[in-house]
């Protein structure tokens with residue numbers, strides 16, 4: 001059985017299926033609950049960004065993830 005570890009919370013993801021119970025973002029593997037936390041964290045920031053810029057968005061995701069990896073949580 002394949003197991004994967006979330007890069008943020010270090011929890012094992014049993015039978016990982018991409019985009020279902022884990023997500024590959026900014027070269028990191030992220031579990032579902034961490035992805036939910038990430039979305040909650042960036043949603044208010046994204047909402048204020050106008051006009052929307054995809055490159056900016058990608059950078060925001062990447063920076064948020066790297067910060068979370070350091071802290072061990074979002």
Ligand SMILES: [Zn+2]
Pocket residue numbers: 006007008009010011030031032033034035
């Ligand atoms: Zn996680």
